[in-house]
C-alpha cells in the first residue's frame with residue numbers, strides 16, 4: 653500500500669521543442685488573421701460559458717498554438733459552444749468565435765490526415 657507522505661511528485665514541466673510544431677498556428681492565422689492581435693489578457697476566459705463547467709480557456713489555447721503544442725488544443729477545442737460571449741469582451745477585437753470555428757475545422761482536417769496515414773501503414 654502506497655504511503656501518504658503529504659506531497660506528490662510534480663509532472664515534468666519541461667518543454668520539448670523538438671516535439672512541437674507551429675504549423676497549425678500558421679494555418680489558423682491564415683484562416684483568422686485577427687488571432688495575431690491577442691495579448692493574452694484572459695478576458696475571454698473569464699467570461700467563457702464553457703469555462704464555467706470545464707477547463708476550457710481560449711487564452712490558454714492561443715498560447716499553446718503559438719508555442720506549437722497543437723495536440724492539447726485538438727483534444728479540447730470541441731468543448732466550446734460557439735456562444736460568442738468572448739467576442740463581445742475581447743479588448744483587441746479578435747474574432748474569437750471565427751477563430752475557434754477555424755481551429756475546429758483545421759483540427760478535423762488534421763485528424764482525418766492522421767487517420768489516413770495510420771490506415772496506410
Ligand code: SF4
Nearest residue numbers: 690691693694696742
Ligand atoms: S480576450 Fe482577446 S486579447 Fe484577451 S486573451 Fe482573449 S482573445 Fe486574447
Ligand code: SF4
Nearest residue numbers: 700732733735736738
Ligand atoms: S464562444 Fe466558446 S470560448 Fe467563447 S465564450 Fe462561448 S463557449 Fe467560451
